[in-house]
Amino acid sequence: MELLTATNASRLGIGLLAYLVLQTLYRLYWHPLRRYHFQLVKMHKQYGPIVRVSPNEVHIIDPTFYEEIYSGSTRRRNKTPQYGPQFGMPDSLHFFSKRSIQSLSPITERCVLKLMQRLQEFYEADQVVRLDDAFAAMTSDVITYYSYGESQGFLEDATFRSEIRTLVNELAATSHLNRFIPVMSMLLRRIPPRWLAALQPSRAATYDYLASIYALSAQSAVPDAAAAETHRKHMKHATIFAQLSDPSIPASERTRARFQDEAVQFLLAGTETTSSILTYAAYILGRRKEYVERLRAELRTVLPTPTSTASWTELEKLPFLTAIITESLRLAPPIIRLPRVAPTETLVYNGYKLPPGTVLGASAWFIHRDPTLFPDGDTFDPERWLQGEKSEHRKRYMVAFSKGSRGCVGINLAYNELYLALAYLVRRFEFELFDTTPEDMEMVAETVLQVTRRGFPTVYARITGLVGE
Numbered sequence: 014m015e016l017l018t019a020t021n022a023s024r025l026g027i028g029l030l031a032y033l034v035l036q037t038l039y040r041l042y043w044h045p046l047r048r049y050h051f052q053l054v055k056m057h058k059q060y061g062p063i064v065r066v067s068p069n070e071v072h073i074i075d076p077t078f079y080e081e082i083y084s085g086s087t088r089r090r091n092k093t094p095q096y097g098p099q100f101g102m103p104d105s106l107h108f109f110s111k112r113s114i115q116s117l118s119p120i121t122e123r124c125v126l127k128l129m130q131r132l133q134e135f136y137e138a139d140q141v142v143r144l145d146d147a148f149a150a151m152t153s154d155v156i157t158y159y160s161y162g163e164s165q166g167f168l169e170d171a172t173f174r175s176e177i178r179t180l181v182n183e184l185a186a187t188s189h190l191n192r193f194i195p196v197m198s199m200l201l202r203r204i205p206p207r208w209l210a211a212l213q214p215s216r217a218a219t220y221d222y223l224a225s226i227y228a229l230s231a232q233s234a235v236p237d238a239a240a241a242e243t244h245r246k247h248m249k250h251a252t253i254f255a256q257l258s259d260p261s262i263p264a265s266e267r268t269r270a271r272f273q274d275e276a277v278q279f280l281l282a283g284t285e286t287t288s289s290i291l292t293y294a295a296y297i298l299g300r301r302k303e304y305v306e307r308l309r310a311e312l313r314t315v316l317p318t319p320t321s322t323a324s325w326t327e328l329e330k331l332p333f334l335t336a337i338i339t340e341s342l343r344l345a346p347p348i349i350r351l352p353r354v355a356p357t358e359t360l361v362y363n364g365y366k367l368p369p370g371t372v373l374g375a376s377a378w379f380i381h382r383d384p385t386l387f388p389d390g391d392t393f394d395p396e397r398w399l400q401g402e403k404s405e406h407r408k409r410y411m412v413a414f415s416k417g418s419r420g421c422v423g424i425n426l427a428y429n430e431l432y433l434a435l436a437y438l439v440r441r442f443e444f445e446l447f448d449t450t451p452e453d454m455e456m457v458a459e460t461v462l463q464v465t466r467r468g469f470p471t472v473y474a475r476i477t478g479l480v481g482e
């Protein structure tokens with residue numbers, strides 16, 4: 014047999030390289046799974062509740078199987094490396110318990126009141142406001158306060174400056190790449206932001222912001238127990254990072270890399286999610302004046318004047334407000350794809366054996382539209398949540414925050430923000446949508462988050478009046 018010559022070997026090498034580049038480009042830009050969600054819709058229509066989306070991944074839309082995939086701490090479930098750090102929150106982190114968030118609620122309320130003041134300024138100046146930017150500024154100020162002990166002034170900015178939104182967008186946009194090249198996610202997390210800024214000067218401001226967040230988080234990553242204790246005592250209040258640097262957490266989990274990952278995770282998970290639900294709810298209320306009237310009448314029972322304040326506990330008891338929030342979470346769950354792996358367990362669905370290590374998924378978008386639970390599932394209908402036992406049964410299948418050991422740690426904070434912001438907005442202001450149509454709100458693609466034709470769900474509005482008593 015003829016030996017491989019040096020020339021042939023280099024041709025082969027070049028050919029192989031070209032093949033890999035072309036394959037990567039194809040997968041990134043033309044492969045049908047780029048619009049993964051829409052492909053899933055088609056596949057489930059054709060093949061039923063379980064479909065195989067890649068050699069090692071299945072997607073199951075049967076609501077009764079959801080808790081098998083996203084199960085609690087006794088049955089171990091891992092995230093896949095493409096979707097963020099592998100470790101969960103330390104058990105000792107009580108920061109996000111309901112009681113803790115209730116006691117810290119004045120921080121959220123301060124940011125919500127600042128938002129109201131800004132909306133009043135838009136009203137007085139007769140200016141159109143981009144509500145999604147305003148809500149994202151609020152959630153950004155809340156999460157930076159909870160993380161580091163001070164808000165970073167996003168709400169103060171004339172146009173609600175948006176380093177976090179841009180960063181979230183950048184990171185979410187790499188999610189597609191990460192699916193095909195899992196190591197990419199880890200590499201991107203380790204590249205110093207100043208290198209990224211040098212590579213992409215037009216995005217320097219975003220990477221500078223990332224560097225500043227890394228620096229803030231690193232201040233908390235003090236592996237020495239005594240130093241960590243001193244540091245913790247000097248934090249202004251029990252911030253997330255002060256708790257993560259608690260000496261009771263093993264030093265191996267208090268590394269700089271861990272803190273950087275958490276910093277990004279909290280910014281990603283804690284801002285665009287809550288603000289997109291507020292944006293969606295405001296969009297619905299902008300179109301349905303009858304809902305606004307009914308909600309305002311209910312709000313008057315705990316907010317007697319437009320500038321009254323109420324506690325989260327009081328607001329949570331209001332059925333119609335709760336119905337509007339729950340229905341928004343049902344129809345517009347912000348996070349689309351959340352695979353899990355059962356590392357040691359074989360799961361069985363409808364006779365199909367799913368061996369340990371299989372990547373399993375069940376997107377909230379499908380569960381929330383299951384026709385047996387939510388008839389006419391594409392329609393916004395708050396009445397679904399006002400039907401006693403029937404509604405209680407449906408609530409068990411609400412999975413916008415996912416479930417199990419790796420479900421949302423920030424669920425209480427999210428509800429705290431949703432209740433306060435929506436209640437104060439509706440009690441104080443009349444508003445109308447501006448240049449925002451149903452087509453603008455439709456999902457056209459997905460990264461990890463929903464993407465519309467205008468990028469993030471975008472809602473413009475005019476504050477047309479202050480509500481009388």
Ligand code: HEM
Nearest residue numbers: 101282283286287348351413414415419420421422423427
């Ligand atoms: C309406 C608002 C929110 C929704 C719908 C939501 C939804 C979710 C979902 C579905 C997950 C699981 C992601 C996965 O499986 O990969 C998750 C995880 C997470 N969320 Fe939220 N979230 C919201 C608000 C927040 C807030 C305000 C915070 C702030 C602290 C937060 C912090 C987190 C964190 C840190 C994780 C990762 C947990 C882990 O990996 O163990 N989320 N969220």
